[in-house]
Amino acid sequence: MDVADLTPAQARERFRSGERKPTAGWCRGWTQANLIAVPAALRYDLLLFAHHNPQACPVLDVGEPGAHATALFGGDLRTDLPGYRLYRDGKPVADLDRVTEEWREDLVPFLIGCSFTFERALLAAGVPVRHLELGTNVPMYVTDVACASAGSLSGPLVVSMRPVPEALVKTAAEVSGRYPRVHGAPVHVGDPAAIGIGDLARPDFGDAVEVREGEVPVFWACGVTPQAAIMASGVEFAIGHLPGHMAILDVRDDDYRVED
Structure with a gap:
């Protein structure tokens, strides 16, 4: 099955x-x-x-x-x-x-x-999801964006990345934004260095995927963030x-x- x-x-x-x-x-x-x-x-x-x-x-x-x-x-x-x-x-x-x-x-x-909760909605809207195409894990990165601390816990924001054709970035943001309880709209679009990511080919978790010509890396907040706080x-x-x-x-x- x-x-x-x-x-x-x-x-x-x-x-x-x-x-x-x-x-x-x-x-x-x-x-x-x-x-x-x-x-x-x-x-x-x-x-x-x-x-x-x-x-x-x-x-x-x-x-x-x-x-x-x-x-x-x-x-x-x-x-x-x-x-x-x-x-x-x-x-x-x-x-x-x-x-x-x-x-x-x-x-x-x-x-x-x-x-993952909004990936089917992305596909239905015509937005490709590269790691689903490849049958691999989504790439995830530890950023240099600090989360707000609470009590004894602090740490960096972790993000997941999906390459999106430039013409569909707005669509991807609108579709995912309809799911605010499962991360919602992207937190960053474009230059990974702006959030402290040095090399998209070397994710901290998951598998790297290619960002092809005409595509933009789009980053969503990731639920691995609590594990980053545990470590930090x-x-x-x-x-x-x-x-x-x-x-x-x-x-x-x-x-x-x-x-x-």
């Missing part, structure tokens, strides 16, 4: 059984989300960080301490994503297939909006998704679309 035709439950079963792939293009019409789970002592700091940086950190759902499911995610957050990243003292120390043993009783899971702030313990390997929720992309 084409992965685009899977239901969220079917996709989660495949991940639970060991399939490990980026989730761009999976489960057509179903919302995907970033995962970050932090100790309960940090949950209010993270909520405040998200409040201060809503475009980068749009919170879709939050679980109780120790929970491994939420209202929007009917699977098991410890096993039903295709990849995880473990942090200790702000450093990524392991990429794991599952985190059943590492999941602590004080961990509070946050599900953060993902720009030296958080003693956290679990995130492996960038691009998302939690697939039991809600529809259209639930996050606002009308003109």
Whole structure:
């Protein structure tokens, strides 16, 4: 079966059984989300960080301490994503297939909006999405744009990039802007150096894609930003998704679309 035709439950079963792939293009019409789970002592700091940086950190759902499911995610957050990243003292120390043993009783899971949610809408409007064409992960970059700090958390903005034909940049901004709870409109268009990105061919996360003649690099805020804050702030313990390997929720992309 084409992965685009899977239901969220079917996709989660495949991940639970060991399939490990980026989730761009999976489960057509179903919302995907970033995962970050932090100790309960940090949950209010993270909520405040998200409040201060809503475009980068749009919170879709939050679980109780120790929970491994939420209202929007009917699977098991410890096993039903295709990849995880473990942090200790702000450093990524392991990429794991599952985190059943590492999941602590004080961990509070946050599900953060993902720009994959509006990619089908971009395609429907005639805007190409290069990483979907290639079957690769979206390229993501750490910028030199500082997020607003909150409590013990601070860090840089992370962005995802999609090359867009110059004539369609306005369309891409309008289409994605209808999804404000999953990053919304772009945060930057054009020169990557203006936001501290030195080389588009060397993303910090994901896979590089070509920006062709007549195209412009367009950058959206990315839900990996909380993981950048975990690293910058030296958080003693956290679990995130492996960038691009998302939690697939039991809600529809259209639930996050606002009308003109």
